[in-house]
Amino acid sequence: MKQMKIPNIEHLQIESFQQDLVGWYEKEKRDLPWRKSKDPYKIWVSEVMLQQTRVDTVIPYYERFMEKYPTIDTFAKAEDEEVLKIWEGLGYYSRVRNLHSAVKEVKERYGSKVPDTLQTISTLKGVGPYTAGAVLSIAYNQPEPAVDGNVMRVISRILSIWDDIAKPSSRKIFEEAVRKLIYEQDPSSFNQALMELGALICTPTSPSCLLCPVRDHCCAFQEGVQTELPVKTRKKKVRHLHLFAIVLKKEGEFLIHKRDETGLLANLWEFPNAELSELLSPKEQMMNFLQDEYGIDAKIETGVFTKIQHVFSHLVWDIDVYAGEMMSEITESTRLKLVNKERLIEFAFPVSHQKIWREYQTRE
């Protein structure tokens, strides 16, 4: 066993801390849709949606999702294409692909009951340490830590932990801390209370320490270093990619393409596009691209009709958008379709291409 830094909890009166934290939570917790049920499936879906995503963004997605797929079995039966469509705009699309796959496995292998042991639930696709702990504690009331960004921030301040939370290895230190602090009579409320405190009081930039129910237990507050914690190294800046995209029309229909099944925006639909180089003129590049990639000819308008920038977490797209008319026939396939305006909205597009479509329509 490699030795690990042990969090120092000597200054803490644990029972008093637990009471102050959970007591505050029971009184102040927000009325969120996923808190109306203890159904492990619903807790699970909410936790996946909430990964790296704000509560306000998730709420409407969660409501729509539960209306359409209220149970394991209803979601297990869903088609891939509609599953992607319901996630459209939420981002990190591998989440829903993994969730769908995992739910089907729960139906087939576990009789539609979400596993209730750490070992088993952790084997499900898309279920990492946080989600496993969250489902086990919130739905099954097991004393497992659920360490997310909120919890690392809150605990780093309370216990004055100066490890860099950007490092994956740091998470274990906080899990150990939570194991020692967790309120075994109500692990569900305790874990949610830590996250709720992080969301409402113990915020990243200007924490409301004067309103904090556990400030008397907080090491960072006593030392006046709450804004110095947590330590988090910032990431380097992102690279830019210059692209062209073409809205190609043929007799009232538009050419759309389904992206590769792995990588960025996997399986989403898009307008034909590629990286723009400096070697040839844009028009030559686009003609070559259409011929090489799809075997088609087109008349492309001379100027761009809009430029779109789209910022990802690790990448920026600068897209020059052109309009044109298809001059040849295509054989439609699973990844290449001609669709009219009405059918277009049945497909899941990344936000960047939704912008393209919106701009195109204002132009027509």
Next chain:
DNA sequence: GAATCGTGGCG
């Protein structure tokens, strides 16, 4: 361990 993988909001 470092990169990848989205999006919208905020100071």
Next chain:
DNA sequence: TCGCCAAGATT
């Protein structure tokens, strides 16, 4: 305006 962020998992 822009870096940073928000209930992470996978490769």
